[in-house]
Amino acid sequence: MGLARIVKLETLACRTHRRAALFWHLGNTHLMTTDHSSTENSDYPEKTCTIDRLVTHDKLVAAALNGSKTQQRRAGVYGYPGERFTLQDTEFEITGLRTERWGDITEEDAQREGYPNLQMYHALIERMHQGMDWDQDQPVWVHDFAKTEA
Numbered sequence: 001m002g003l004a005r006i007v008k009l010e011t012l013a014c015r016t017h018r019r020a021a022l023f024w025h026l027g028n029t030h031l032m033t034t035d036h037s038s039t040e041n042s043d044y045p046e047k048t049c050t051i052d053r054l055v056t057h058d059k060l061v062a063a064a065l066n067g068s069k070t071q072q073r074r075a076g077v078y079g080y081p082g083e084r085f086t087l088q089d090t091e092f093e094i095t096g097l098r099t100e101r102w103g104d105i106t107e108e109d110a111q112r113e114g115y116p117n118l119q120m121y122h123a124l125i126e127r128m129h130q131g132m133d134w135d136q137d138q139p140v141w142v143h144d145f146a147k148t149e150a
Helices: 003-026 058-065 107-112 118-128
Strands: 031-034 071-074 084-087 090-101 139-147
Touching: 058 084, 107 118
Parallel strands: none
Antiparallel strands: 031 084, 071 139, 084 090, 090 139
16 A cells, blocks of 8 residues: 555545544543644645644654654644644644655654654554555655643
């Protein structure tokens, strides 16, 4: 399965998930969102999913909370610079958004994603998206984020 198919599946899952997510997240202290972004984001395409879906895996949430995860790559846009989200009562802000080629990820990027090395990052992606072809030229959106000042 190519990354383009994953983009379609991810977008469909997000569209289907939006209504259920709103109700599920209302009572969930694990992940909630606050949108502090401006309504003008003409430099970027429309979101393919909501920001509350940006960081969802428990281990990655823990890595973001301890400061070892500061990036998330997605096949689409989940949040805009200046937009905020909350993980377990800790607020984060999107500090950057850019596209890269899938093949451009470096060892340092994998660590910013919350993994010890690039090999482990690739292994996890392959487990999550079995049968995915690594199209090195496929564009992905890199969401940079940081904890906000208390």
